[in-house]
Amino acid sequence: MIARQEMEQTVERITETGMRDDVRRDIEAELASESIKLRVTDLDFYYGRFRALKGINLAIPTNRVTALIGPSGCGKSTLIRVFNRMYDLVPGARVRGSARLDGDEVTGRGVDVVMLRRRVGMVFQRPNPFPMSIYDNVAYGPRLEGAPRDLDGVVERSLRSAALWDEVKDRLKDSALALSGGQQQRLVIARVLAVEPEVILMDEPASALDPISTLKIEDLMTDLKSRYTIAIVTHNMQQAGRVSDYTAFMNMSSERHGEVVEFGRTAEIFNRPRDPRTEAYITGRFG
Ligand SMILES: Nc1ncnc2c1ncn2[C@@H]1O[C@H](COP(=O)(O)OP(=O)(O)OP(=O)(O)O)[C@@H](O)[C@H]1O
Numbered sequence: 079m080i081a082r083q084e085m086e087q088t089v090e091r092i093t094e095t096g097m098r099d100d101v102r103r104d105i106e107a108e109l110a111s112e113s114i115k116l117r118v119t120d121l122d123f124y125y126g127r128f129r130a131l132k133g134i135n136l137a138i139p140t141n142r143v144t145a146l147i148g149p150s151g152c153g154k155s156t157l158i159r160v161f162n163r164m165y166d167l168v169p170g171a172r173v174r175g176s177a178r179l180d181g182d183e184v185t186g187r188g189v190d191v192v193m194l195r196r197r198v199g200m201v202f203q204r205p206n207p208f209p210m211s212i213y214d215n216v217a218y219g220p221r222l223e224g225a226p227r228d229l230d231g232v233v234e235r236s237l238r239s240a241a242l243w244d245e246v247k248d249r250l251k252d253s254a255l256a257l258s259g260g261q262q263q264r265l266v267i268a269r270v271l272a273v274e275p276e277v278i279l280m281d282e283p284a285s286a287l288d289p290i291s292t293l294k295i296e297d298l299m300t301d302l303k304s305r306y307t308i309a310i311v312t313h314n315m316q317q318a319g320r321v322s323d324y325t326a327f328m329n330m331s332s333e334r335h336g337e338v339v340e341f342g343r344t345a346e347i348f349n350r351p352r353d354p355r356t357e358a359y360i361t362g363r364f365g
């Protein structure tokens with residue numbers, strides 16, 4: 079009897095939308111000890127008439143790695159791209175609600191998008207080095223800003239931080255396109271680091287890489303988080319478990335709007351999910 083009652087309650091809860099109030103209260107208490115780099119409040123996102131994100135509330139803590147997980151199409155990429163206004167390039171895309179970086183609104187009309195993208199760098203699923211030399215890729219951002227006096231030093235430091243220096247130091251003038259996929263992805267990270275951003279967004283940065291390169295990128299994230307705030311989208315649950323301090327589980331409502339269902343310390347989300355929808359996803363029962 080009890081089992082049956084429990085099951086019915088679970089099913090009832092699975093048809094709920096958004097984040098449960100008790101889960102929300104817990105995470106607010108947890109985050110009280112963190113400084114918050116990015117804060118999203120009641121955010122909706124539309125592609126034309128389609129509402130891809132609904133009522134998103136999320137706080138991304140400073141100098142932590144936050145993972146965004148959830149089934150395909152639930153809006154992870156859409157959400158992460160809000161933070162550096164990548165959606166500006168998409169016709170018909172529009173945002174309602176608030177997303178703030180250190181308290182500064184990023185979605186408003188008056189925002190200096192070039193400056194915003196300096197502060198919030200992005201790494202995509204497919205490595206996208208520019209068709210130029212390794213050196214010129216890393217020097218690209220600093221040169222745009224008026225080359226610093228010690229450009230060689232900036233390039234070296236960025237490549238070292240991206241754990242690529244030893245592999246490329248003798249061929250900096252070679253084409254970046256001659257590097258392997260894993261090296262290209264670290265080069266792209268070096269290019270992002272060269273402009274000294276505050277936040278690094280990574281949208282499935284290792285999904286096109288072999289296991290060794292994947293581990294290198296993961297180690298890199300752990301090294302970088304003392305200086306940067308990192309948000310990573312991943313479909314790889316082990317990866318989320320290994321690299322992230324916090325995890326947001328996103329899901330689609332029955333109307334296909336993307337929502338944040340649960341957010342918390344990664345160990346809690348994986349070992350003691352509060353919401354049955356989270357548990358179903360991480361145990362592989364849907365998505
Ligand atoms: N440029 C676009 N125009 C119209 N709809 C879009 C556009 N980009 C994404 N969408 C829609 O928005 C929803 C969320 O897409 P998004 O790419 O953010 O999902 P995702 O969680 O990153 O998925 P995946 O895990 O497959 O990468 C989907 O229904 C998708 O079809």
Ligand SMILES: [Mg+2]
Binds near residue numbers: 154311
């Ligand atoms: Mg995506």
